[in-house]
Amino acid sequence: MPEKILILDFGSQYTQLIARRVRELNVYCEIHPYNNIPDITPDIKGLILSGSPCSVRDADYPNPDLSAFLGEMPVLGVCYGAQLMAQEGGGEVIPSTIREYGRAKLQQVDQHNRLFKEIPVGSQVWMSHGDTIKQIADNFEIIASTESVQVAAYKVKDQETYGIQFHPEVTHSTEGKRLLRNFVVHICGCSQDWTPDMFIENTVAELREKIGNDKVILGLSGGVDSSVAAMLIHQAIGKNLYCIFVDNGLLRKNEFEDVLHSYKDMGLNVKGVDAKEQFYSALSGLTDPEAKRKAIGRVFIEVFDQESHQVEDAKWLGQGTIYPDVIESVSVKGPSATIKSHHNVGGLPDFMKLKVVEPLNTLFKDEVRIVGKTLGIDDTIIGRHPFPGPGLAIRILGDITPEKVAILQEVDHIFISSLKKTGLYDQVWQAGAMLLPIQSVGVMGDERTYERVVALRAVTSVDGMTADWCHLPYEFLADVSNEIINKVRGVNRVVYDISSKPPATIEWE
Structure with a gap:
């Protein structure tokens, strides 16, 4: 140790x-x-x-x-x-x-x-x-x-x-x-030898010893944490790792196809599952953020359980849980002040009968990225902004419909693509768009409109525990706003969130 x-x-x-x-x-x-x-x-x-x-x-x-x-x-x-x-x-x-x-x-x-x-x-x-x-x-x-x-x-x-x-x-x-x-x-006399290479070597050895010849199922999201966790487990047990990527209908535009493609060259055994309708059905009529999170978590487990039965004799569930999740879930402040339900902390329902393996649960987010780079994972995955487990469901305030998801996907796509085109993406810790449950009056041509409002959010941070709003150039924001209003039918107003964390959170729900 x-x-x-x-x-x-x-x-x-x-x-x-x-x-x-x-x-x-x-x-x-x-x-x-x-x-x-x-x-x-x-x-x-x-x-x-x-x-x-x-x-x-x-x-x-x-x-x-x-x-x-x-x-x-x-x-x-x-x-x-x-x-x-x-x-x-x-x-x-x-x-x-x-x-x-x-x-x-x-x-x-x-x-x-x-x-x-x-x-x-x-x-x-x-x-x-x-x-x-x-x-x-x-x-x-x-x-x-x-x-x-x-x-x-x-x-x-x-x-x-x-x-x-x-x-x-x-x-x-x-x-x-x-x-x-x-x-x-x-x-204290510490020797300063805790490095990414040492972490990888020790973790892979521990995983081999713990898992042996058992099979592991892991839910991929396309994000940094699950990708690095998958590669560590893959190094330890190879073909006995079975990855599942679920399309919950709440991903970014084209994300399901793009993520599956990005894993092609990593040697991972990945199966894509289209479960959009199951998630939309479970979310129908829900407006409370915590209720939405729990519904998504429940359906994810149902879909995952269904898919895991296709893998004979699977014994383990791999998760990309990182250290801040663990710390918050056992906080000295106790369980009374729940800010949000962590989608990957707290174990599994008894019926799944899988043991949990979490190779990243001692690392902070930036440490996960460093380990990922050391493992040779592509920069498009390592440099990807964090994305919430419940996806766009907690960026759509109010109830969820396929129509709202489609609108927000287009808005988000314009915003993120513009950040990448202008070289601003890597200067931002996390960015996204929120669809607000209000409509506002606008004028397009000679006609009066009464359409939706979207809020853009971009923050700078080191690990997401605290964050400051990102001072994006006015010209950039003007161009993005103009493109969104011109191209996304149903939106006539764009606002920019200038709140820091704390007191606000990065996501709106």
Whole structure:
């Protein structure tokens, strides 16, 4: 097993960013909820405690037993994690006199301390907390301060235990990556050998051992995740992988044919299934986004089960589940705040009797792309924008009809094709069009029209967890709008979505 850093999640919006920064150092790490700490194993080289929206002054503040870690391995507390260890160690945490949020400068730094090796006085850090550490116990020492925060960082004497009140994982902390490298490499002693080649080698070996001579069925979507998962399993078991690509009637224009064609040269055994009518029938009259997702998931399982019976003695279901899906499904926040139902997390109905294999469930999206490139998968698949599992059903607000799907397919085709033609496609993380449940007055020629409104959405992101709206050129948007209104019958108005995530989501439903 690769050596790893353990990250305990206390609910911070930045927890996944800590993991990403550690992995950029070619060190494997895992996120676990603070209330579900795994057993300590020899491959765990250090522990990082995340920030939190909670306060250590709350009556029921998160306070896990860390005695098995403290003094036994290096520990780094970030923000809440630092305040928790300071308070539990005998110090005092009080409300900040002013909310400490934003940029600050390190005015005092103990550069002899290994955590701050090569980090100069004056370095910019990012603060985001409502509490501050007023006092530390006698066996703690201050190793960094800012103008307004005396205990910006501390170390426990005779232990490799550290706390920092700023966030090194965000880009606003200019030496943040260096600080994390100091902790992970110099203090924890990680060897930085977790690379795409190592991941592929280990994963293929594990798949061979786990699956043996069994048959695996995998649902392909044409996207990055399912394609990379398929290639990894294919490398492990060859012809015993059976891929199924279902046309749910909610794909992009010509996507069914295009995707099947793209897999031709990859050596995969792929069967295409036209199930449009089954999905349209199940969606008839549904308007609630969650109801639509569940209907699509149910029919997909029915179709998939039907097709899987054509493969004799299949034992496994391959899935392209990635790490953010896993993290969100076991979140420290619990199941009460469902943002959306993940179409590929949560297992299968009992009647399918298939065991699940998920070769990508430890990777973030950009890591999946890097592995895909290393595997030699074509750039048209690797560089493809993410596309939601429920397809256009959650980009058509309201009920679903074949007529609405056809309209949106044409609009989407113009938008995506234009992005590609103008060289903008690769600058965008995800783009698509939404068909709104409203009509608006327009004028075409000498006639008054009362037709549909579509919204275009394009965002920039690294992994989809946060996103900013993409500042596409006005001239481009004008040309796309003009082409849509001229060519797509039934649409007379185009708007552009300028919302970021959060507070909005990337999709509209």
